[in-house]
Amino acid sequence: MPGNTELAISEIKAYALREPVSRRGYTVVEVQTKGGLAGYGECAAAAPEALALARQAAVGQAATSYEVIGRQLAANPGMQAAVGMALLDVVGKFTKAPVFQVLGGPTRNKARALTPLDGASDAELMAAMKRAREAGHRAFLVPAPTSVAPNQGQAFVKATRSRLEKLRAEAGTDIDFVLDGGGRLTPGDSASLAAELERFHLLWFDEPCRVSNLAALHKIASETVTPLGFGRRVHQSGAFQDLLREQVIDVLRPSLALNGLSQLRRMAALAEPYYTAIAPHHEGGPIATAAALHLAASLPNFFIQQVPFTEAAEDRAMRAKLGGALEKPVDGFLTLPTGPGLGIVVDRGVLV
Amino acid sequence: MKRRQFFSGAAGAVLTGRSVSAGVSCGCALAPPPQNPLGADAFRGVGSRLKITSMKVFGVSLTPDSDRPFVFVKLETDGGVIGWGEGTLEGKAGAVMACMQDFRDFVIGSDPMQVEHHWQSMYVQSFYRAGPVMGSAISGIDQAMWDIRGKVLGLPVYQLLGGPFDGRGVRGYYHVDGQNRDQLQKLRGTALQMGVSCFKTGIPGYYEWIETSRNIDRAVKSMQMVREALGPDIDVAVDFHAKTSPSVASVIVKEVEPLNLLFVEEPCPPENVKAMARIARRSTTPIATGERLIASYGTRELIEMGVVDILQTDINHVGGITGLWKVAACADASGISMAPHACEGPIGGLATIHVDGAMPNFLVQEICSGVVAGPKEKVWEEWLGFPAMRMVNGRFPLSQKPGLGFELTEEALKKYPFGGTKPMARVFHRDGSVAEW
Numbered sequence: 001m002p003g004n005t006e007l008a009i010s011e012i013k014a015y016a017l018r019e020p021v022s023r024r025g026y027t028v029v030e031v032q033t034k035g036g037l038a039g040y041g042e043c044a045a046a047a048p049e050a051l052a053l054a055r056q057a058a059v060g061q062a063a064t065s066y067e068v069i070g071r072q073l074a075a076n077p078g079m080q081a082a083v084g085m086a087l088l089d090v091v092g093k094f095t096k097a098p099v100f101q102v103l104g105g106p107t108r109n110k111a112r113a114l115t116p117l118d119g120a121s122d123a124e125l126m127a128a129m130k131r132a133r134e135a136g137h138r139a140f141l142v143p144a145p146t147s148v149a150p151n152q153g154q155a156f157v158k159a160t161r162s163r164l165e166k167l168r169a170e171a172g173t174d175i176d177f178v179l180d181g182g183g184r185l186t187p188g189d190s191a192s193l194a195a196e197l198e199r200f201h202l203l204w205f206d207e208p209c210r211v212s213n214l215a216a217l218h219k220i221a222s223e224t225v226t227p228l229g230f231g232r233r234v235h236q237s238g239a240f241q242d243l244l245r246e247q248v249i250d251v252l253r254p255s256l257a258l259n260g261l262s263q264l265r266r267m268a269a270l271a272e273p274y275y276t277a278i279a280p281h282h283e284g285g286p287i288a289t290a291a292a293l294h295l296a297a298s299l300p301n302f303f304i305q306q307v308p309f310t311e312a313a314e315d316r317a318m319r320a321k322l323g324g325a326l327e328k329p330v331d332g333f334l335t336l337p338t339g340p341g342l343g344i345v346v347d348r349g350v351l352v
Numbered sequence: 353m354k355r356r357q358f359f360s361g362a363a364g365a366v367l368t369g370r371s372v373s374a375g376v377s378c379g380c381a382l383a384p385p386p387q388n389p390l391g392a393d394a395f396r397g398v399g400s401r402l403k404i405t406s407m408k409v410f411g412v413s414l415t416p417d418s419d420r421p422f423v424f425v426k427l428e429t430d431g432g433v434i435g436w437g438e439g440t441l442e443g444k445a446g447a448v449m450a451c452m453q454d455f456r457d458f459v460i461g462s463d464p465m466q467v468e469h470h471w472q473s474m475y476v477q478s479f480y481r482a483g484p485v486m487g488s489a490i491s492g493i494d495q496a497m498w499d500i501r502g503k504v505l506g507l508p509v510y511q512l513l514g515g516p517f518d519g520r521g522v523r524g525y526y527h528v529d530g531q532n533r534d535q536l537q538k539l540r541g542t543a544l545q546m547g548v549s550c551f552k553t554g555i556p557g558y559y560e561w562i563e564t565s566r567n568i569d570r571a572v573k574s575m576q577m578v579r580e581a582l583g584p585d586i587d588v589a590v591d592f593h594a595k596t597s598p599s600v601a602s603v604i605v606k607e608v609e610p611l612n613l614l615f616v617e618e619p620c621p622p623e624n625v626k627a628m629a630r631i632a633r634r635s636t637t638p639i640a641t642g643e644r645l646i647a648s649y650g651t652r653e654l655i656e657m658g659v660v661d662i663l664q665t666d667i668n669h670v671g672g673i674t675g676l677w678k679v680a681a682c683a684d685a686s687g688i689s690m691a692p693h694a695c696e697g698p699i700g701g702l703a704t705i706h707v708d709g710a711m712p713n714f715l716v717q718e719i720c721s722g723v724v725a726g727p728k729e730k731v732w733e734e735w736l737g738f739p740a741m742r743m744v745n746g747r748f749p750l751s752q753k754p755g756l757g758f759e760l761t762e763e764a765l766k767k768y769p770f771g772g773t774k775p776m777a778r779v780f781h782r783d784g785s786v787a788e789w
Contacts (some may be wrong), residue, residue: 064507067514071712095505097400097465102505102512104468104674106398206468237685262514269681273652282394297398300472335396 006035007062007094012055012083015351017285019319021312026285028322028351029082033063037093037247040346041085042081042287043078044257050079050169058083063090069145070215070262077164079236081260085291085342088261099291099342103265110333111296114203114279115143115309121153122163126170132309138332139176139203139304142167144193145345150186157189157196164200178229181208187216194224201306204229204251211239216308217248229253235269244274251303254280255281256288268299268331277303284308286323290342297336321347387430401462402504403430407459407493408762409452411445411770412697414731419774421445422697424765425452425492427500429464435499436760438703439486439492440668445654446773452488459493467497471674475647487646487669494672495703495756502755509756510708513677515710521747522708522717525550525589528578529722536581542723547745550587550614550716553578555604556597558779558787563600572607572769579611587716589640589691594621595788598630605635614716615640615662615691621788625653632659640664643693648673648678655686662715666693667698667707676707684713695720698725698732699744703756705748717748735764 011032018025027046031039050073057072073080092099100106115137119125128193129140135197141260145159179202181190197205204227208220211230221228227250230243235258244251252271254264259280268278278301280292289307296302307327310316319327323344326337337343364686376452406428413421420442426437441448458474474490475481502509509515528551530536543551555571579588590613593602601619608616615638619631622644638661645651646669654660665679680690690711694701701719709716719741721729736758741748751757779787 062511064511065514065516067710067712068513068517071517091507095507097505101400101465104466106395106466106502107469107472109395109398238687241656241682241685242492265682266685269648269678270685272678273647273682298468300468338398 006033006037007064007090008034009058009061009063010034011291012051012058014051014082016045017318017350019310019312021242021315022310024284024308026288027078027082027166028285028287028346029079029086030351031063031083031086031090032060033090035065037090039063039086039089039093039259039341040287041082041087041291042055042087042257042285043082044284045272046079046082050076054079054083063087063094066091067262070260071077077258081257081263084260084262085287088294089341094170096340098336098338098340099261099294100297100336103261103294104296105298106138107300108144108297108302110335111293111302112139112304113137113329113334114139114141114304114306116180116283116306117143118309120146122166125163125167128309129167129171129175131311133171133175134177135309136329136331137280137309137330138174139178140167141178141180141206141306143180143182144185147184147189151188153192157192160193161196161200164197164202168200170294176203178203178206180206181235183207183210185209187213187219191220191223194226194228198224198226202226204217204249206253207232214242214246214248218246219242221248227251229279233258235259237263237270240270244271244276250276252276252278254278256292257282257284261291264295265299268301271303277301279304280306282306282308286319286327287342287344287346288335289326290323290344293334294342307334318350321350381404395463395466395469400465400504402433402464402500404428404459404462404464404646405430407452407456409449410762410765411449412765412768413771414728414768416771417774418771418777419443420696421770421773423452423488423492424697424699425496426673426762427459427464427493427496429500431504433500433503435464435496435503435592435755436699436758437492437495437497437499437672438668438697438699439488440490440700442696443512443720444485444488445770447485448488448492451485452492455489455493464497464500464686467494467501467674468499470494471671475671476673482646482649482775484644485509485634487671487675491668491670491675491700494674495667495699498673498703499755506754507753508751509673509703510706510709510750513707513710516750517709517712517714519750521744521749522705522714523549523746524717524719525552525587525749526721526723527551528553530581533577533581536578537650540582540586543582546723546743548723549746550589550742551578552591552617552718554591554593558579558781559596559600560781560789561599563596563603565694568600568603568607570605575608575611575613579613588616589617590617591617593789594618596620598627602631602634605631605637609636614639617641618643621731625657625659628670629657629659638662642666642679644668645670647675648682651679651682655682655688658686660688662689662691664691664693665720666695666700667704668696673703673707676704677710680707680711680713684711687713689713689715691715692717694718694741698736699756699760701741702751702758705750709750731768735760736739
């Protein structure tokens with residue numbers, strides 16, 4: 001087979017990294033081939049057993065067999081995700097094409113970005129929004145106020161509404177918001193909040209409660225037109241099948257670190273005949289950001305990509321060494337990487 | 353017809369570069385002003401530099417009266433790379449050929465690498481969605497773009513898709529071509545010798561809304577005979593071809609449970625999912641359908657209602673490689689297997705093998721041929737230089753060449769000029785009313 005040797009996987013390594021200031025941690029997975037190509041992927045953390053399984057599944061196989069290898073790692077979602085990204089990086093480098101082109105794109109020429117605002121109080125969130133706007137962001141994930149007790153009723157609803165109204169008053173009309181419930185609210189609080197905020201026109205209400213009880217989700221979805229996002233902890237695409245069939249989801253929010261490109265593409269394919277989009281969750285490192293941009297540019301039903309907002313100069317420097325300058329939005333949109341593979345040049349000095 | 357005349361007057365005609373003889377417009381006030389006219393400019397800098405320079409559509413009739421002339425499409429690029437695809441639609445060749453031509457403005461001048469974008473553009477921006485004619489036209493163009501993509505990227509399409517799951521090839525089945533027990537037993541011998549592990553047969557006759565005991569027995573006995581003669585170690589599938597109503601199918605399918613069929617195909621027509629569900633829930637026999645369903649939109653309800661065990665999506669109708677891959681991905685999430693349909697020409701057949709090879713939920717691949725190659729298969733070999741869609745040890749081999757893995761010349765097709773569209777065979781009940789086969 002042409003290129004067989006070049007594509008044959010010879011080694012897989014994992015590097016647990018931590019940003020110096022934010023202390024954000026993620027693991028970079030490196031795949032090497034006999035032909036000297038290297039590909040990179042990322043997940044939250046990699047257990048030694050998962051790495052051993054990945055080696056067992058992949059070494060000696062062609063990087064093009066990314067679906068086959070991924071399937072064998074299904075019980076280890078993070079490793080499956082990271083290896084999958086790395087294999088597509090290799091395939092792209094071998095074909096001298098960006099990954100989005102290998103996957104049938106581009107379907108768009110830039111990708112809309114969403115970034116979380118960090119802060120405990122309204123004042124902190126306002127300040128965070130100012131900084132993120134200056135950095136080019138135009139859409140923000142806003143945490144719901146910390147709940148003091150379940151079923152908090154009107155006080156909680158009012159506090160949330162007040163938080164959002166302050167942000168919008170400050171931001172004007174060209175800024176959009178996603179309310180982040182963090183999966184922490186009760187279905188009752190979620191439903192009240194979603195109904196109360198209908199006319200605020202959130203982009204959507206994200207992960208209001210846990211995805212554990214379809215009947216509870218039905219209650220929220222049937223009482224409101226506020227779009228609902230779910231799925232940051234979902235790994236099985238069948239779970240999205242249920243949420244779509246039951247008409248309780250407006251935005252699929254699967255995590256990049258948990259699913260990687262292959263699984264996310266499958267989830268997006270599931271959502272397409274429901275006229276529903278995917279907006280991947282991502283709070284890890286810059287290699288997954290690169291992978292996310294390729295995904296965005298290969299899917300028809302991509303809406304927005306969550307990216308971390310990194311403020312400390314030391315953290316930014318570290319991310320730049322891994323992923324270049326991909327996390328700088330221009331007027332709310334990220335630029336697509338157009339180099340071969342994931343389009344990033346990893347400074348191996350960071351991988352220790 | 354200049355719809356936007358209604359909005360913008362004479363300036364519109366200048367902008368779109370087409371002249372309008374008089375100021376009369378067909379007048380859709382909702383029509384937007386033209387934007388990024390043939391697609392390409394929006395992707396400058398992120399797309400490839402390759403451009404499609406021509407699209408040629410071929411109707412190919414192996415015999416002048418063929419009811420399913422092959423519809424092939426060839427795309428040429430400014431880089432010299434060419435791609436072939438197929439959109440054969442039984443009984444509607446002329447319509448598909450015309451529909452492909454209708455897509456000319458979507459195709460010429462565009463970047464063949466961004467196949468997903470063009471798929472969306474053809475499907476969504478046609479306004480009238482889906483349908484077998486448009487689905488088949490998109491299928492052909494999509495396959496041709498994938499052929500180009502593979503050639504440009506230097507990999508067989510199944511490798512671009514992340515496969516192969518089985519390097520030995522993809523398991524296939526032929527159609528039963530025996531009429532009686534002796535012929536079927538001989539077929540068993542041939543199959544075992546050739547390593548073929550699966551066959552499909554049909555059910556005799558045509559069926560009315562409700563059937564007589566005699567006709568039900570005849571159907572059951574014919575299936576029993578095939579099952580017994582082929583033996584327990586060869587899988588048998590039965591195509592009802594939607595000849596039966598849900599009521600009649602339910603009775604027959606119940607009777608054949610002890611035969612452990614691989615699947616029963618199209619026990620009723622495919623538009624009404626709940627009707628098919630009624631058959632499925634009253635039997636343990638796996639139910640398969642899907643060859644007439646277009647895009648992943650077409651199979652959504654079947655999948656979410658858990659009606660079928662197996663989908664038989666056809667790469668020449670569903671929307672090509674892109675469409676088939678998506679249906680398989682949706683099916684996989686619900687534990688549904690894929691047994692793609694193939695009853696047309698060799699290009700779609702070869703294309704479907706690539707997608708099969710990259711499916712985790714692949715079961716078996718059809719080819720509408722017998723265990724012994726006939727005249728049709730000889731022509732295919734003459735065109736392509738190898739025995740296309742013939743199994744080796746029960747499997748269709750995977751190509752090692754980039755793209756779809758074959759070469760075809762326009763010259764080779766000239767011996768079989770388009771004989772025009774011919775209807776599929778029509779059958780009638782004893783009282784002259786319309787029957788299905």
